[in-house]
Amino acid sequence: MGPTPNHQVIIAGAGPVGLTLAIDLGRRGVRCLIMERHPTTLPWPKMDRSNARTMEFYRRIGIVDRVRALGYPPDNPMDVFLTTRLSDKPIAVLKYPSVAKRREQIAESPNGAWLLEPYQLVSQNKLEPLLKEVVEATPNVTVRYGLELTHFTQDNDGVTVHARARDGTTETFRCRYLAGTDGGTSTVRKQLGIRLEGRGRIRDLVQVIFHSDELYERIVTGKGRHYQFADANGSSMIAQGDRKEFTLHSMLPADTDFVPIIRDLIGFPCEFEVRHVIPWSHHLLVAERYRDGRVFLAGDAVHLVIPTGGLGMNTGVGDAFDLSWKLAGVIKGWGGPGLLDGYEQERRPIGIRNVAAAGWAAAGVPIWRALVTPAVYDDTPEGAAVRAALAASFDVNHRRMHGMVGVESNYSYAGSPLIAHEPDNVAEWETSSYEPHARPGVRIPHMWLKDGRALQDVLGDDYTLLDLRGDCDAAPLVAAFRAPGAPLDVLRLDEARVREVYGASVFLLRPDLHIAWRGDAAPPDPDALAAMATGRKQAAEVA
Numbered sequence: 001m002g003p004t005p006n007h008q009v010i011i012a013g014a015g016p017v018g019l020t021l022a023i024d025l026g027r028r029g030v031r032c033l034i035m036e037r038h039p040t041t042l043p044w045p046k047m048d049r050s051n052a053r054t055m056e057f058y059r060r061i062g063i064v065d066r067v068r069a070l071g072y073p074p075d076n077p078m079d080v081f082l083t084t085r086l087s088d089k090p091i092a093v094l095k096y097p098s099v100a101k102r103r104e105q106i107a108e109s110p111n112g113a114w115l116l117e118p119y120q121l122v123s124q125n126k127l128e129p130l131l132k133e134v135v136e137a138t139p140n141v142t143v144r145y146g147l148e149l150t151h152f153t154q155d156n157d158g159v160t161v162h163a164r165a166r167d168g169t170t171e172t173f174r175c176r177y178l179a180g181t182d183g184g185t186s187t188v189r190k191q192l193g194i195r196l197e198g199r200g201r202i203r204d205l206v207q208v209i210f211h212s213d214e215l216y217e218r219i220v221t222g223k224g225r226h227y228q229f230a231d232a233n234g235s236s237m238i239a240q241g242d243r244k245e246f247t248l249h250s251m252l253p254a255d256t257d258f259v260p261i262i263r264d265l266i267g268f269p270c271e272f273e274v275r276h277v278i279p280w281s282h283h284l285l286v287a288e289r290y291r292d293g294r295v296f297l298a299g300d301a302v303h304l305v306i307p308t309g310g311l312g313m314n315t316g317v318g319d320a321f322d323l324s325w326k327l328a329g330v331i332k333g334w335g336g337p338g339l340l341d342g343y344e345q346e347r348r349p350i351g352i353r354n355v356a357a358a359g360w361a362a363a364g365v366p367i368w369r370a371l372v373t374p375a376v377y378d379d380t381p382e383g384a385a386v387r388a389a390l391a392a393s394f395d396v397n398h399r400r401m402h403g404m405v406g407v408e409s410n411y412s413y414a415g416s417p418l419i420a421h422e423p424d425n426v427a428e429w430e431t432s433s434y435e436p437h438a439r440p441g442v443r444i445p446h447m448w449l450k451d452g453r454a455l456q457d458v459l460g461d462d463y464t465l466l467d468l469r470g471d472c473d474a475a476p477l478v479a480a481f482r483a484p485g486a487p488l489d490v491l492r493l494d495e496a497r498v499r500e501v502y503g504a505s506v507f508l509l510r511p512d513l514h515i516a517w518r519g520d521a522a523p524p525d526p527d528a529l530a531a532m533a534t535g536r537k538q539a540a541e542v543a
Contacts, residue, residue, distance in 0.1 A: 006031065006033075006173075006174075007031055007032055007033040007142065007173060007174075007175045008030050008031045008032060008175060008176050008177070008331050009025055009030055009031075009032040009033075009175055009176065009177045009178070009179060009327055009331075010032065010033045010034075010035070010149075010159070010161050010173055010175040010177075010178050010179070011025075011032060011033070011034040011035070011178075011179045011181055012035055012149040012161075012178065012179070012180050012181065012182045012187070012188055013035075013036060013180065013181035013182030013183060013186075013299075013301070014034050014035070014036030014038075014041075014128075014132070014135075014143070014145065014181075015124075015128065015181060015183060015299065015300075015313075015316075016047075016124065016127060016128060016131060016299075016313050016316065016317065017181045017298055017299030017300075017313065017316035017317060017319060017320050018034055018036075018179070018181030018182075018298075018299070018320075019034065019128065019131035019132060019134075019135050020057070020131065020317050020320040020321070021034075021179060021181060021298065021320035021323060021324055022034040022135045022138070022141050022143075023061055023131065023134055023135050023138050023141070024061060024320065024321060024324035024325070025140070025141070025324050025327065025328060026135070026138035026139055026140040026141040027061065027138065027139075027461070028324060028325065028328035028461070029140060029328070029332070030140060030324075030327065030328050030331055031140045031141075032140065032141055032142070032175075033141075033142045033143075033144065033173065033175070034135065034141065034142070034143055034144070035144045035145075035147040035148070035149060035163060036144070036145045036146075036147070036148075037146070037147070037148035037149075038145065038146070039145055039146045039166060040132075040145055041125065041128040041129050041132055042124075042125060042128065043125055043275075043276070044124075044125055044207070044209050044275075044276050044278060045123035045124055045125050045209060045238075045240050045245060045247055046123075046124040046125070046313075047123070047124045047127075047307070047310065047312060047313040048121060048122075048123050048124075048225070048238050048240055048241070048247070048310075049119055049120070049121055049122075049225075049310040049314075050067065050119065050120045050122055050127070050313075050314065050317075051119050051310055051314045051408045051409075052114075052115040052117055052118060052119050052405075052408060052409060053115060053314065053317075053318065053408050053409050053443075054313075054314045054317045054318075055067070055115075055117035055118065055119065055120055056115055056116050056117045056443075056446075056456065057317055057318075057321050058117075059116065059117055059456070059457075060321075060456070060461075060513075061134075063130070063134055064117060066130055066134075067120060067122055067127065067130065068099070068120050068122070070122045070126040070127065070130060070241060070242075071120050071121045071122030071123070071126065071241030071242075072098075072099065072120070072121040072122070072225070072241055072243070074098060074099040074100040074103070075098050075099075075100045076098055076099075076121075076223065076243075077096075077098055077222075077223050077224050077225075078096040078097065078098055078099075078119075078121070078224065078225050079093055079094060079095055079096055079222060079223070079224030079225070080093070080094040080096065080224055080225065080226040080227075080228070080398070080402055081093055081094075081221050081222055081224055081226070081227050081228065082228045082229075082230060082368075082390065082391070082394045082398070083221040083227060083228070083229060083230070084229065084230055084231075084267075084376060084377055085221075085229075085264070085265055085266065085267030086215075086219045086220060086221050086227065086265065086266045086267055086268070087220050087221075087266065087267025087268045088220065088221060088267060089220070089221065090221045090222055091230060091376075091387045091390055091391050091394070092390065092391035092394040092395055093222060093224075094394075094395065094398065094399055094402060096402060097118075099118045099119070099120065102114065102118035102119075103118060106118065106446075109448075110448070110497065111436065111447075111501050112436035112445035112446050112447045112501055113434070113436060114434075114446070115409055115434075115446055116446035116454050116456055121225055121240075121241050122241040123240040123241045123242070123245065124313070125245075126240075126241055126242070146165060146166040147163050147164070147165050147166075147171070148163060148164050148165075148187075149161055149162070149163050149182070149187055149188065150162050150163060150164050150170075150187070151187075151191060152178060152188070152191065152295070154178070154292075154293050154294045154295060157176075158174055158175055158176045158177075158294065159174070159175050159176070159177065159178040159294050159295060160172060160173070160174055161173045161174070161175065161178060176294065176331060177294050177295070177296065177327055177331075178294060178295045178296070179295075179296045179297070179298060179323065179327075180295065180296070180297045180298070180301050181297075181298050181299045181301060181316070181320075182301055183299070183300045183301060184283070184300045184301070184304050186297065186300075186301035188295060188297060188301065189287060189297055189301050189302070192289075192292045192295060192297075194287050194288055194289050194292065194297070195287070195288050196285040196286065196287055196288075196304070197285065197286055197287070197288055198283070198284045198285040198286055198355060199283070199284045199285070199359075200281070200283045200284075200285055200304075201281045201282075201283065202281070202282040202283065202284065202306070203251075203281065203282040204251075204279065204280075204281050204282075205234075205249055205250060205251055205279070205280055205281070205282070206249070206250055206251075206252065206253070206254045206256075206277055206278065206279050206280070207247055207248070207249055207276075207277070207278045207279075207280055208247070208248040208249075208250060208258045208262070208274060208276070208277050208278075209245065209246070209247055209248075209274075209275050209276040209277075209278070210245075210246050210248065210258075210262060210272050210273060210274045210275060211244060211245055211246070211272060211273050211275055212244065212246065212270060212271060212272035212273070213244055213271070214270060214271060215246065215266065215270050215272060216239055216243040216244070217243075218268065218270065220267075220268075224239070225238065225239055226238055226239075226402075227239070228394070228398065229265055230372045230376045230387075230390060231265070231372070232372070233250050233251055233252050233261070234249070234250065234251040234369065235248060235249070235250050235261075235265060236248070236249045237249075237265065246272075248261075248262060248265070254277055254278075254279045258274055258277065259274060262274070282306045282362070283304035283305070283306070284304070284305060284306060284355050284356075284358065284359045285303070285304040285355065286302065286303050286348070286351045286352050286355050287301070287302035287303070287348075287351075289344065289348075290302050290343060290344035290347060290348050290351075291340070291343060291344050296323055296327075296340075296343060298316060298319035298320055298323055298347075299313070299315075299316030299319055299320070300312065300316060302319070302348075302351060303315060303316075303351040303354065303355055304355075305354060305355050305358035305359075306358045306359060306361075306362040307358070308358055308361040308362040308365070308400075308401035309357065309358055309361045309400075309401040309402070309404045309407070311354040311355075311357060311358045311404070311407065311408075312358075314408065315350065315351060315354045318347070318350065318411075319347050319351075321512055322343060322346060322347050322512055323343050323347075325510070325511035325512055326339040326340055326342065326343055326535070327340070329486070329511075329534065329535070330535075332485070333484070333485060334484045334485040334486035334487075334534060335486075335534055335535050335536075336484075336531075336534055336535040336536030336537070337535060338417055338418065338532075338534075338535030338536065338537065339418070339534065339535030340535070341417070341535070342416055342417065342418040342535060345416050345417065345418075346413040346416045346418070349427060350411050353407065353411070354407055357404055357407045357431050360400060360431070361400040361401035361404060362401070363400075364396075364397035364398055364399075364400040364401065365397070365398065365401075367393060367397040368390060368393035368394045368397045368398055371386065371389050371390050371393055372386075372390065373386050376390065400432070403432045404431055404432055405432065405433065405434045406429050406430040406431050406432055406433050406434050407429070407431050408434075409434045410429040410430065410434050410435065410436075410442065411427075411429060411442070412427045412428075412429060412439070412441035412442045413427065413441040413442075413514055414426055414427040414439065414440060414441030414442075415427050415441070416441065417532070417537075418510075418516065418532065418533060418535060419440045419441045419514075419515075419516055419517075420440045420508075420516060420517035420518075420529065420532065421440075422439060422440055422518075425439045425440060425441065427441060436501065437502075437503070438501070438502035438503055438504065438507065438515060438518060439503075439515070439518070440515045440516060440517055440518060441514065441515065442514065442515060443512070443513050443514050443515075444456075444459075444466075444502075444507065444509055444513050444514070444515055445501070445502070447495075447497075447498045447501060447502075449493065449495060449498070450495060450497075455498065456513065458491065459491065459509065459513060460489045461511055462487035462488065462489055462511055463481065463486065463487060463488045463489070463508065463509065463510060463511060463516075463533065464488070464489045464490070464491055464507075464508075464509040465477055465478075465488060465489070465490045465491070465506070465507070465508055465509075466491050466493075466506070466507040466508075466509055467490065467491065467492045467493065467505070467506055468493055468494070468495045468498055468499045468502070468505045468506070468507075469494060469499070469505045469506075470492040470493060470494045472492075472505075472506050472521065472522050473522045474490045474522065476522065476523075476526040477508075477522065477523060477526040477529065477530065478490065479526070480526040480527045480529070480530035480531075481530050481534070483530075484530075484534060484536065486530065486534050502518070503518075504518040504519060504520055505519075505520050505521075506518065506519050506520060506521060506522065506523075508523070508529065508533060510533065516529075516532070516533045517529055517533070
C-alpha cells in the first residue's frame with residue numbers, strides 16, 4: 001500500500017505560474033499541494049510586466065488591485081527611451097500610455113477595442129510574495145516551501161511523488177495528477193524525457209540588479225520603464241515597479257566590476273548598491289509535449305522565450321488558467337478525457353506562436369544597434385547624423401517588442417476539439433494589433449453593458465450560456481450539462497450593441513471565458529454541444 005492520496009493535484013514549483021495554478025484550483029474546490037525547493041520567494045526581479053490579459057485573470061481571482069499596489073503608480077509614464085547616458089537628453093522616445101490613461105481609453109471604448117484591465121509594471125520579487133500570501137489563505141491548498149520534488153512514478157490510478165526537505169529528510173505523497181511548473185530546468189520534464197525544440201543558448205548575458213533610492217527621480221533622459229543605451233556593451237536598464245530597484249542587462253562577463261559601468265551609464269553622481277549579478281541566456285524553445293499521462297507541464301517548463309515583449313510569465317499564467325478548470329472538471333467527475341487532452345492541444349500552439357513572436361521582437365534590436373558608432377556621443381554633425389539614424393531605426397525596430405497586443409490578447413483555440421467548428425474560423429491572429437471579435441476559440445472580448453458594468457464581471461466561474469436577447473430556450477442545454485453534473489449558468493441580457501460587436505446573440509462560454517460556441521438561437525443539438533464542451537466527446541462539429 002502506498003501513501004494515502006490526500007492531495008488531488010501536486011504542483012512542483014512555486015513561481016508565479018505554479019502559485020496561480022494552485023490559487024485557481026483551490027478556488028474550484030480541488031485539494032492540492034504546492035511544493036517549492038527554495039525556502040521562500042526569490043529576491044531578484046526577473047519579469048517586470050504583467051500584461052493586460054494576465055491582469056484580467058488576476059481580476060477574475062480578486063487580486064488585481066493588490067497586484068497594482070506593488071508596482072508603478074497609475075500616472076507613471078510607460079515610455080521607452082534610447083539614450084547615451086541617463087544624464088543626457090534622449091535619442092528617441094517610444095511613447096506608451098500610463099495605466100491611468102489606458103483606463104480612460106478603456107472606459108470610453110464602446111466596442112471592446114481594449115481589454116478590461118491595463119498592463120501593470122510589477123517585478124516578480126514583489127508579485128511572488130503576494131501570490132504566496134494569497135495561496136496560503138486559499139482553501140484546499142497546502143503550501144510547502146523548502147521541499148523539492150526528486151522523482152515520481154505514475155500508474156493508472158495516480159502519481160507517487162518523492163520529495164526531499166532542506167534538512168535531508170524525505171517524504172512520499174500520492175495524488176491523482178502532477179503539474180510541473182518548475183522552470184526552464186524542470187525536473188519533472190527531464191524525468192519524463194520530454195525534449196525542448198528550437199534554439200537554445202542564443203546569447204549569453206548578465207542581469208545586474210542594483211538599488212538606488214534617488215536615481216529614478218533624478219533621471220534627465222525622462223521618466224519611463226525601459227532605457228536602452230547606445231553603447232558597445234548592449235546595455236539596457238529596467239526601472240522596476242518600486243522605481244528603487246533597477247535591472248541592467250549587459251553582454252559583459254559576469255566577473256566584471258559593474259559599479260563603474262553603471263556609474264558611467266548614469267552620468268551624474270548618484271548613490272547605488274549592486275546586489276546581484278546573475279548570468280543568463282537567451283532561449284527560444286518549446287517542449288515537444290505538454291503532458292505525459294497524469295503529469296502536466298506549464299510555464300517555463302514548456303516554453304522558454306527571450307523576454308522581449310514579456311511573453312514568458314504571461315504565457316505561463318495563461319497555461320495555468322487553462323489547466324486549472326480542466327483538472328477541476330475531471331476530478332469532480334463531469335469532465336471527460338477530452339478536457340485533459342485539450343490542454344496540450346490548446347496551449348502548445350500558443351507557446352509555439354509566442355516563442356516565435358519573442359524571437360521576431362528580439363531580432364529588431366540588432367538592426368538598430370548596428371548603427372551605433374563612437375560618434376553617437378559627439379556634439380558634431382557626424383554625431384547628430386548617427387543619432388538621427390538611430391532614432392529612426394529604433395522607432396520601427398525596437399517598437400516590435402512593446403506592441404505585441406495581438407499575441408497577448410487575441411489568441412484563439414479555434415480548431416481545438418473543445419471548440420465548435422465554424423467555417424473559415426482558423427487560429428490565426430495578428431502579432432501587433434488587436435481586433436476584437438467573438439468567433440469560437442477566443443476569450444470573449446470585454447464590453448461595457450448598458451448599466452455600466454463590465455460583462456466579464458457578471459460572468460461566473462463555470463460554464464455560462466450567455467443570451468444577449470434574453471429569449472433563448474436554454475432548458476435543453478441546461479439538461480444536457482446537468483446529466484453529467486457539469487455546472488452551467490444562464491445569463492439573460494438585452495444588449496443590442498454587444499450583439500452587434502459580437503456578431504451573434506447566444507454564446508456558450510467556458511470557465512476560462514473562451515467561447516465554445518455561438519449562434520442566434522438555442523443550439524440545435526444541445527447534447528452534442530455539452531459533450532464537446534466538457535470533453536466527453538473527442539471531437540465534434542456543432543452547427
